[in-house]
Amino acid sequence: MKASMPTVATKPSAPLWLVYRVLVRQVATRARVAALVVLSSFMMLLGFIGGNHDPTPDDAVGLISTLGLAVILPVGSLIFASGAMADLREDQTLVYLWLRPMRSWVVPLAALLAALTPVLPVTVLAGAVTAELTGNENSLTQATVLATAMGAVAYCGVFVAFGLLVRRTLLWGLMYVLIWEGFIAGAGRGAAQFAIRSYTRSILSRMTKVDLNLADFSRTAAVVVLIATAAASIVLATIRYSRMDVD
Amino acid sequence: MSGEAMIRVDTVSKWFGNVVAVSEVSCEISQGVTALLGPNGAGKSTLLRVIAGLTRPSKGRIEVLGADPRADPAVRGRIGLVPQQDALFDALTAREFVELAAATHGMDDVRAASDRALGIVDLSSTDTRPCKAYSKGMRQRVKVAQAIVHDPEVIILDEPLTGLDPVQRRALIAVFRRLGEDGKCVVVSSHVLDEVARIGTRVVVIAQGRLAATGDFHALRELMDDKPMSIRVLADDARALAGSLLSVSGVVGVQLNNQNEVIVDSTDVDVFGRAVARVARDTGVRLRHVDPLDDDLESVFRYLVERR
Numbered sequence: 001m002k003a004s005m006p007t008v009a010t011k012p013s014a015p016l017w018l019v020y021r022v023l024v025r026q027v028a029t030r031a032r033v034a035a036l037v038v039l040s041s042f043m044m045l046l047g048f049i050g051g052n053h054d055p056t057p058d059d060a061v062g063l064i065s066t067l068g069l070a071v072i073l074p075v076g077s078l079i080f081a082s083g084a085m086a087d088l089r090e091d092q093t094l095v096y097l098w099l100r101p102m103r104s105w106v107v108p109l110a111a112l113l114a115a116l117t118p119v120l121p122v123t124v125l126a127g128a129v130t131a132e133l134t135g136n137e138n139s140l141t142q143a144t145v146l147a148t149a150m151g152a153v154a155y156c157g158v159f160v161a162f163g164l165l166v167r168r169t170l171l172w173g174l175m176y177v178l179i180w181e182g183f184i185a186g187a188g189r190g191a192a193q194f195a196i197r198s199y200t201r202s203i204l205s206r207m208t209k210v211d212l213n214l215a216d217f218s219r220t221a222a223v224v225v226l227i228a229t230a231a232a233s234i235v236l237a238t239i240r241y242s243r244m245d246v247d
Numbered sequence: 248m249s250g251e252a253m254i255r256v257d258t259v260s261k262w263f264g265n266v267v268a269v270s271e272v273s274c275e276i277s278q279g280v281t282a283l284l285g286p287n288g289a290g291k292s293t294l295l296r297v298i299a300g301l302t303r304p305s306k307g308r309i310e311v312l313g314a315d316p317r318a319d320p321a322v323r324g325r326i327g328l329v330p331q332q333d334a335l336f337d338a339l340t341a342r343e344f345v346e347l348a349a350a351t352h353g354m355d356d357v358r359a360a361s362d363r364a365l366g367i368v369d370l371s372s373t374d375t376r377p378c379k380a381y382s383k384g385m386r387q388r389v390k391v392a393q394a395i396v397h398d399p400e401v402i403i404l405d406e407p408l409t410g411l412d413p414v415q416r417r418a419l420i421a422v423f424r425r426l427g428e429d430g431k432c433v434v435v436s437s438h439v440l441d442e443v444a445r446i447g448t449r450v451v452v453i454a455q456g457r458l459a460a461t462g463d464f465h466a467l468r469e470l471m472d473d474k475p476m477s478i479r480v481l482a483d484d485a486r487a488l489a490g491s492l493l494s495v496s497g498v499v500g501v502q503l504n505n506q507n508e509v510i511v512d513s514t515d516v517d518v519f520g521r522a523v524a525r526v527a528r529d530t531g532v533r534l535r536h537v538d539p540l541d542d543d544l545e546s547v548f549r550y551l552v553e554r555r
Contacts, residue, residue, distance in 0.1 A: 014350070015350070015351050018347060018350050018351055019351070022336055022339065022347060025336075025338040025339070026336065026338060091334045092330070092332040092334040093334045093335065093336055095301065095328065095330050095332075096335075096336065096347075096348070096393065097351070098301070099299065099300075099301070099323050099326065099328055100323070100324065100348075100351040100352060101320045101321055101323055101324030101351075101352065101353065102320070102351055103320075104320075245296075245301065245302040245303070246296075246301040246302070247296075247301075247330075247332070
């Protein structure tokens with residue numbers, strides 16, 4: 001056989017697309033998609049029920065915040081994003097990507113994009129539909145869409161990195177969502193700065209002008225921090241990926 | 248090893264916590280087929296992972312094609328690896344899996360390369376079933392196809408014959424030999440001794456994490472000059488013959504297995520070979536068969552492992 005000499009790819013977009021396609025197929029299993037759809041449907045159902053009882057803006061924002069941004073978004077992101085890298089490590093298929101002459105950021109970034117592929121449309125759509133069903137003004141829908149989209153990017157970035165940094169990614173991710181964000185970050189402003197939820201809720205609060213506890217970052221700051229969180233996570237994942245032992 | 252070394256292993260050790268998996272191994276491997284032989288848990292897979300760059304050695308240095316595979320992604324692109332684990336991207340078809348390998352190696356004609364690699368391992372490129380529907384043997388062949396699709400100079404195969412039926416084994420061994428003849432550096436690990444004997448005469452023996460021996464089969468035998476060789480003698484009156492054989496120079500023991508069979512341990516096989524017919528004639532015993540019991544890789548392996 002004669003072949004072109006492999007080198008480090010000078011055009012990373014091609015391998016990025018290839019790896020992304022593989023990871024999407026690995027990650028978006030029927031069970032995971034079904035779980036996300038069921039969770040999202042539950043929120044939409046509550047939005048529909050609430051909408052029939054003339055909810056106040058506080059009620060509507062509270063539903064989006066406590067169920068959408070605090071549960072469905074992080075848990076949905078965790079299910080897909082942790083699988084994107086952790087599954088490859090655990091089933092030992094990572095070797096087939098690691099050994100290729102690709103730039104080391106290609107695989108973590110492809111994992112982020114693969115996780116976002118189902119998470120972003122489902123959670124954003126579910127949030128928007130729920131906001132509409134509550135019958136509140138237009139700013140709630142816009143705020144929900146922006147907060148959910150930015151939150152999905154940040155959560156997926158963090159959980160992709162988790163997949164490379166720790167074993168039992170799902171467990172660690174749940175501990176982060178339930179214990180850190182659910183309890184510790186709610187205790188004070190200091191800890192709240194290190195919780196993604198604080199920023200997604202801040203976007204919601206600022207755009208709807210409904211006060212939420214420990215959600216007082218500006219919209220711009222919140223968006224920047226969420227994007228920076230995702231970027232930093234992918235940088236961390238890339239460093240870990242390039243230095244890790246592969247089975 | 249003959250020829251220029253394509254893989255250099257220089258006093259490499261690898262430990263995991265307190266467990267030493269590979270200890271102070273040094274060897275050079277050149278083009279052609281080399282069998283890495285050792286029992287399960289000997290450190291073969293760890294050594295191959297170090298050579299492929301999948302893990303950094305705790306101590307020592309690895310060079311593949313003149314570079315450190317851990318630090319140089321371009322060199323990794325010139326290596327083909329069949330890992331020991333059964334895992335594949337199960338949602339993909341064999342063709343998609345091999346095409347992914349070709350594409351991520353930056354090949355131009357991905358489809359042609361994939362078809363060629365699948366053809367070499369006797370798999371159909373038109374099979375639409377996902378890999379998860381494949382038998383163990385077919386999955387092994389998919390792994391080999393993805394390892395050779397980019398025409399690598401160094402091919403590392405960790406227990407590639409596991410799960411294959413005899414016909415598939417013969418076919419793959421022929422593929423390995425052909426790759427070796429084409430100038431590739433092919434390293435095949437196995438703990439199955441008859442497999443190794445068929446894969447090639449050049450062996451690296453590893454036991455308990457240490458290099459036990461390296462060279463070809465005959466070179467290994469030279470290491471064993473101090474080991475008595477066992478020779479089976481079949482005769483019509485083995486009991487009478489056994490006593491007389493003790494007087495032959497170099498014979499250090501005889502064991503009568505039954506009325507017609509005696510096992511002789513000798514440190515000088517040549518002398519024994521010349522003497523046995525004379526002794527039988529003098530004793531009035533008719534010889535039926537004389538053959539060495541341990542002129543095979545298994546005895547070499549057992550001896551080397553026990554010697555450690």
